[in-house]
Amino acid sequence: MSWVKEISKVLYVDLSKKTFWVESREDLFSKWLGGIGVAVQLYKEEVPKGADPLGPENAIVLAVGPLTAVFPMASKTISVFKSPLTGTMAESHAGGRAPAAIRFAGLGAIVIKGASERPVYLVVEGERVRFRDAGTLWGMRSAETVGRVLREALPGAGLRTIMRIGRAGERLVRYANVIIETYRHFGRMGLGAVFGSKKLKALVVIGRRSSKVPKIREYREAYAEILEVARGAATKKYHELGTAANVLPLNKLGALPTRNFLSGRFEGAESISGERLLESLSRRLSCVGCPVACIHLAAIREQYEDEKYFYKVENVPYDYELLYALGSNLGVSDTVGVLKLIKVVEEEGMDAISAGVALAWATEALERGLITKEHTIVELKWGDWQAYSKSLHYIVEQPNDFYKVLALGVREAASRYGGEEFALHYNGLEPAGYHTGPLYHLSLAIGGRHSHLDAGAYGMDEGLASAKARVPEPEEAVRLIASEESWRQVLNSLAVCLFGRRVYGPGAVTKALRSLGYELGEKELEELGKSIYLERHTVKLSEGFRPEDVKIPRRVLETPTPLGFVTEEYLRRGIQHFAETIRKQGR
Numbered sequence: 001m002s003w004v005k006e007i008s009k010v011l012y013v014d015l016s017k018k019t020f021w022v023e024s025r026e027d028l029f030s031k032w033l034g035g036i037g038v039a040v041q042l043y044k045e046e047v048p049k050g051a052d053p054l055g056p057e058n059a060i061v062l063a064v065g066p067l068t069a070v071f072p073m074a075s076k077t078i079s080v081f082k083s084p085l086t087g088t089m090a091e092s093h094a095g096g097r098a099p100a101a102i103r104f105a106g107l108g109a110i111v112i113k114g115a116s117e118r119p120v121y122l123v124v125e126g127e128r129v130r131f132r133d134a135g136t137l138w139g140m141r142s143a144e145t146v147g148r149v150l151r152e153a154l155p156g157a158g159l160r161t162i163m164r165i166g167r168a169g170e171r172l173v174r175y176a177n178v179i180i181e182t183y184r185h186f187g188r189m190g191l192g193a194v195f196g197s198k199k200l201k202a203l204v205v206i207g208r209r210s211s212k213v214p215k216i217r218e219y220r221e222a223y224a225e226i227l228e229v230a231r232g233a234a235t236k237k238y239h240e241l242g243t244a245a246n247v248l249p250l251n252k253l254g255a256l257p258t259r260n261f262l263s264g265r266f267e268g269a270e271s272i273s274g275e276r277l278l279e280s281l282s283r284r285l286s287c288v289g290c291p292v293a294c295i296h297l298a299a300i301r302e303q304y305e306d307e308k309y310f311y312k313v314e315n316v317p318y319d320y321e322l323l324y325a326l327g328s329n330l331g332v333s334d335t336v337g338v339l340k341l342i343k344v345v346e347e348e349g350m351d352a353i354s355a356g357v358a359l360a361w362a363t364e365a366l367e368r369g370l371i372t373k374e375h376t377i378v379e380l381k382w383g384d385w386q387a388y389s390k391s392l393h394y395i396v397e398q399p400n401d402f403y404k405v406l407a408l409g410v411r412e413a414a415s416r417y418g419g420e421e422f423a424l425h426y427n428g429l430e431p432a433g434y435h436t437g438p439l440y441h442l443s444l445a446i447g448g449r450h451s452h453l454d455a456g457a458y459g460m461d462e463g464l465a466s467a468k469a470r471v472p473e474p475e476e477a478v479r480l481i482a483s484e485e486s487w488r489q490v491l492n493s494l495a496v497c498l499f500g501r502r503v504y505g506p507g508a509v510t511k512a513l514r515s516l517g518y519e520l521g522e523k524e525l526e527e528l529g530k531s532i533y534l535e536r537h538t539v540k541l542s543e544g545f546r547p548e549d550v551k552i553p554r555r556v557l558e559t560p561t562p563l564g565f566v567t568e569e570y571l572r573r574g575i576q577h578f579a580e581t582i583r584k585q586g587r
Contacts, residue, residue: 247269
């Protein structure tokens with residue numbers, strides 16, 4: 001059996017009819033590899049133009065790649081869906097056990113469509129699907145509790161993953177996420193709200209199969225070479241400090257967003273740095289098939305109420321984006337306070353970046369008198385993590401109209417209450433924590449997801465600042481960003497973690513694929529990446545997205561970066577060039 005045939009089965013699930021079936025889609029997997037390449041095509045087939053992101057016509061596509069479960073760091077599941085935040089095709093990636101479980105279930109992709117009338121969870125075991133009642137799970141306060149209940153209810157052998165939503169997804173918070181196992185997520189762009197709209201509380205996948213690679217000698221050689229690099233300097237940072245290592249260098253550069261991007265430096269950066277959090281480190285974890293162990297957990301030790309000698313210890317995952325969004329951008333420098341805020345978003349099932357940016361906007365809107373304490377219920381002040389903790393719960397509980405609107409995202413909140421000049425978002429998606437310069441903000445405007453994950457433009461800015469080099473013209477910047485984003489589409493189709501982008505260069509990818517029977521050279525891979533890049537953008541254009549309509553947050557033009565002030569003229573020129581290029585190439 002060829003490797004393409006081995007990985008090309010797609011499981012379709014219709015929640016409305018409670019039916020399922022499996023199709024072999026060698027046509028897609030042979031042309032697009034897997035991951036994002038295949039997921040975009042399945043999205044095009046399943047989601048009609050004009051579909052409501054929270055309607056039954058929206059579909060959830062989950063896809064893995066040809067390297068999944070057979071090569072190091074091929075540890076991502078790619079999800080594609082129509083985003084309730086942006087209104088266009090979106091994607092989110094997650095690790096944990098999910099990719100290996102899907103692969104060992106004998107599947108290359110899962111498509112979930114329709115909507116259930118009552119809460120359900122799905123149990124996928126090979127080509128069999130069980131529809132289970134989730135009425136008792138719906139409304140549980142902690143997403144972690146849901147996972148524990150399902151683990152106890154579904155004992156047995158095999159590689160198992162549990163993807164579930166918290167209360168945020170149930171209440172259709174537009175930036176709700178999907179939690180995988182305990183510490184991994186489909187975080188950005190609101191997949192949790194799509195789960196909630198379908199009354200899908202959880203998806204459990206159990207894999208029991210195995211596979212035999214076609215060229216065992218070549219495979220072992222390629223595997224050993226990739227593993228050696230994956231254990232070396234290319235990933236050392238992610239293992240030792242994790243992405244929290246970014247806090248102090250970005251702060252020194254003046255690129256750490258602070259108090260709703262009012263500044264690029266935070267006086268409390270040391271207290272929320274990766275170095276400080278090592279003092280609370282309890283353990284490091286890896287996704288299945290990854291030697292890096294980039295998941296860092298900090299232990300919070302708290303005394304029980306009215307108990308003098310008894311304590312409870314909770315493990316909280318942290319990384320740079322969470323420390324920025326719930327730390328510097330809210331002015332919170334209390335180390336334990338930041339961890340407790342992270343714990344809240346974990347329990348409720350919210351994207352930390354969007355939630356933190358929403359609270360930063362609300363804090364400034366309160367300061368400026370656009371809203372009052374009657375709206376926020378608690379007095380939101382920079383650095384007051386206790387107030388922010390309550391406010392995070394209110395976003396989910398939605399006790400008044402203000403929190404119902406805040407649950408829709410910063411764009412909707414500013415449209416309703418004002419303050420659009422300091423509302424941080426690109427096409428409705430709140431930004432990650434890099435105020436590095438013009439290339440980064442241009443990448444957010446033109447990226448497929450409007451996310452820092454689309455391309456490493458923040459690194460390009462940092463390189464320019466370090467070398468004191470000239471900032472490229474906007475047209476050249478677009479070319480650089482598009483080139484980097486195009487190669488990422490190859491990695492995302494292989495379903496390789498982007499922390500491995502220095503591990504999986506063109507030579508390593510070619511060698512790995514050849515050991516599995518693929519005859520693809522570096523040039524062919526480069527062209528495939530460009531094709532997938534174009535597919536992602538043309539789908540968005542077909543859904544009505546106009547790059548020229550993306551609003552530039554006024555605040556990013558007012559706060560200096562390490563490369564000086566970003567100008568609207570620079571960004572507009574870049575956006576216009578991008579729009580013209582994509583439309584021309586997409587004809």
